[in-house]
Amino acid sequence: MVITRCFLFLALVSLLQAQIEVAVESNIMVAMRDGVKLATDVYRPAGSTEKLPVILTRTPYNKNGAKKQGEYFAQHGYVFIAQDTRGRYTSEGVWHWMTDDALDGVDCAKWITSQSWSDGKIGMLGTSYVGGTQHAMALAQAPGLATVIPVDAVSNCGVQSMRNAGAFEMRFWNWIMLNSGKGSNTAQDPATGAVLKEMADNRLNYLANLPLRKDTMPLKLAPEYEDWLINAMRHGANDEFWKQNNILDHAYDYKDIPVFLVGGWYDSWAGNTTSNFRALTPVLKSDVYLIMGPWIHGAQAKSAHGMVDFGDEAAIKDELAWRLGWYDHTLKGKASPFTTKVRYFTMGTGDGHKTDKDLLYHGGEWHDVKEWPPAGTKPVNYYFGSDGALSTQKQKGTSSYTFDPRNPVPTIGGNISSGDGIMVQGAWDQRGGAHVWNWLNPLPLSSRNDVLVFQTEPLTEDVEVTGELEVKLWVSSDCVDTDFTAKLVDVYPASKDWPGGFDMNIADGICRARFRDSLKEEKLMEPGKVYPLTVRLYPTSNVFKKGHRIRVDLSSSNFPRFDVNPNTGEPLQQHRRIKTAINSIHHDAEHPSHIVLPVMKR
Known part of the structure; x- marks a missing residue:
């Protein structure tokens, strides 16, 4: 697989650079335009006075989980920044689904580019919601934003993957049931958090009692989550309610920067990932790349999904190394390790035997092409x-x-x-x-x-x-x-x-x-x-x-x-x-x- 082969050298270099000491500043409270402060961690090569490009991740899932990525990119000559999005974990404010992430992202970018350690260039990293915060900043033309790698990323919510031709994807009901009691403002109180956890633990019973009505279940204790879910489940039309991250109708608003889209045939955002490639490619002068594997959501490092094994070649073994190659090219001007704009995995070339893990061996192989859908x-x-x-x-x-x-x-x-x-x-x-x-x-x-x-x-x-x-x-x-x-x-x-x-x-x-x-x-x-x-x-x-x-x-x-x-x-x-x-x-x-x-x- 090209992505694996191209980065054997980078992996060897990584072993040496892993010895570089990293300095971390935690919980810097960065002010947004409305005065709300967002908790931010900064990872830098210790002792460095050089201005460096920045890798940014903006997440609702706790910035503390980005420690591995922060240390890795700091050891490879970058400043890495992890920020809790508004109303999540240690950040101030009230959470809303994605709608604050465009302006908050712009304000975060302005803060980054004003720092003494920043060379003014920002790349972004993240999957799912954290991929969506990348699209949000690109659509908002965030200053300094120079490249994004949105993986399985939130977009086009009124078309497919949230409202799906008018139907509602219940995984977002599940997301709210789980996350309203984990990282929310309300959950900071242990007693209230326990009530919301009990609700989540019993959510199969709540599934049998839809539709959701306001103030009728423990979700009312986290009102911003209840309000969003009720509105989202009732709002079927693809209109202004779903405007945020609507790339298909607003491709010309997307910042003209190199974009690397990553998706999987069994990912929840797969249809939007390929659609975004088709929408952005004719609009942007910069390169737009696409890779689609046989993966479920956020699992590019694995080759078996569900009951099926697609073969060892299906997995991207070093998920950080290939991203480093992209950032080195787009942020530092090094030669690109990527030789094709579209890489996709064709499933089904295996013989169907049962593996030693009792999985169906479906197999598959990679193809490199210039466009999606491919010619032929x-x-x-x-x-x-x-x-x-x-x-x-x-x-x-x-x-x-x-x-x-x-x-x-x-x-x-x-x-x-x-x-x-x-x-x-x-x-x-x-x-x-x-x-x-x-x-x-x-x-x-x-x-x-x-x-x-x-x-x-x-x-x-x-x-x-x-x-x-x-x-x-x-x-x-x-x-x-x-x-x-x-x-x-x-x-x-x-x-x-x-x-x-x-x-x-x-x-x-x-x-x-x-x-x-x-x-x-x-x-x-x-x-x-x-x-x-x-x-x-x-x-x-x-x-x-x-x-x-x-x-x-x-x-x-x-x-x-x-x-x-x-x-x-x-x-x-x-x-x-x-x-x-x-x-x-x-x-x-x-x-x-x-x-x-x-x-x-x-």
């Missing part, structure tokens, strides 16, 4: 048929099923983060068990009556699918609103190691019918009327091997990955009623429902 793919329509067929030939008929919101289809793996305790991440056999709290029996999801299964015959040759994925549906319902979900599955045949086969999830998605025409405006359905609707899945690169089947599961729920639609048409997350729906997928000549697969020819 051809969109191929695979049509749904009433007999469960999935074929490149158009089908006929209609498939109907009953969707009961009281018994939603359970989530088994997928593009998830912050799901601790309520969901598992990554690639899993689509079968229940002790790891799935709401599907404990070892039954395949395909056995459910509310899941429509469409699959090809066993493939006569390998089929590589690489790129963005969409399912085009023609749908109807006897309700005024409902959801439609889709999941792409790689079906392994029965083998000695897997006598029952293995149904491996590749990508999934959802569309809330009231947002079928626009993400900005709600429009209820007329019962019985047929409507076109698109389900956007997360991107991928996977080889469906000879003898496997390509499968698509269609339904109306995927819980708790997404909130459950009560089918009543009431305002989002304010319903008092629940209605069972009869939903239909039309797949005749006039309504050719299908999945569009970007098939790669090598």
Whole structure:
């Protein structure tokens, strides 16, 4: 792997530089424009009087956790700064989801560039929310900001990964349940923190009692967290409420600096990572790089995710060394160790044996290209048929099923983060068990009556699918609103190691019918009327091997990955009623429902 090979020399240098002493100034209270002070730690090479470039991380997860990175970059000739974001841990102020991080980031940058040890150049580091604080500063044109490496980063929240085509990703409900009692202002009081922890420990019970209503549960003790969650769960439209970090609609606001985007096929922000690359590349004069691996959220150093092993080459072994190479190039003018703008991992070239850790060996290999999606793919329509067929030939008929919101289809793996305790991440056999709290029996999801299964015959040759994925549906319902979900599955045949086969999830998605025409405006359905609707899945690169089947599961729920639609048409997350729906997928000549697969020819 190029990222590993390029930095063997840097790793050797690191052994020598690890002996450099680091000086740390802790809890410097840096004033923002409104007088709120944010706690900041500064790591510097001890005794150095040289002006140096700065690596900055702004985090809601406790700056004390950045000690390893701080020492590493200080030992390699940088000043490293870790700052608690507003209202978190030792910083003053009131926490809000991302909306303060643009101006706070600008004020932090002004403070950094005014310091005697700063050469005026700032690079940023961080994953998830901490990747989002990078995007926030870039969109705000922060002074001195010279490069960012947003990994699995918060962006485009009204499009996908928070509001997902109108549905709400419940991992953020889980994030609030966990973090309102950890690092918040309220949690500084031990007794109150204990109450919030008890709430978090019992959150599976709270899941059964949605929607959330103000002042009705212990979350009221952390009002800023309760307020944000209630508003976020009720606000489906992609409008001003979700403006912060909306790169897709505001790419021209992004500072013209080198950007290195990092994502994973099973990461919760994967669709936005590739979308941001496509949005920023034609706008910025500076280089935009992209790497996509077979990873779950924040786990680039690992090669196995869920029940599946992708091979040792899938992992980035030294996560700091490759970043150092990027910073040395963009902040110090050294030669770039990167020879290609896009690097992606194609899953599925393994033989499917069971490893010594009882994982499916799916394998894979890296590819270096100039663009995303890569050249050489051809969109191929695979049509749904009433007999469960999935074929490149158009089908006929209609498939109907009953969707009961009281018994939603359970989530088994997928593009998830912050799901601790309520969901598992990554690639899993689509079968229940002790790891799935709401599907404990070892039954395949395909056995459910509310899941429509469409699959090809066993493939006569390998089929590589690489790129963005969409399912085009023609749908109807006897309700005024409902959801439609889709999941792409790689079906392994029965083998000695897997006598029952293995149904491996590749990508999934959802569309809330009231947002079928626009993400900005709600429009209820007329019962019985047929409507076109698109389900956007997360991107991928996977080889469906000879003898496997390509499968698509269609339904109306995927819980708790997404909130459950009560089918009543009431305002989002304010319903008092629940209605069972009869939903239909039309797949005749006039309504050719299908999945569009970007098939790669090598």
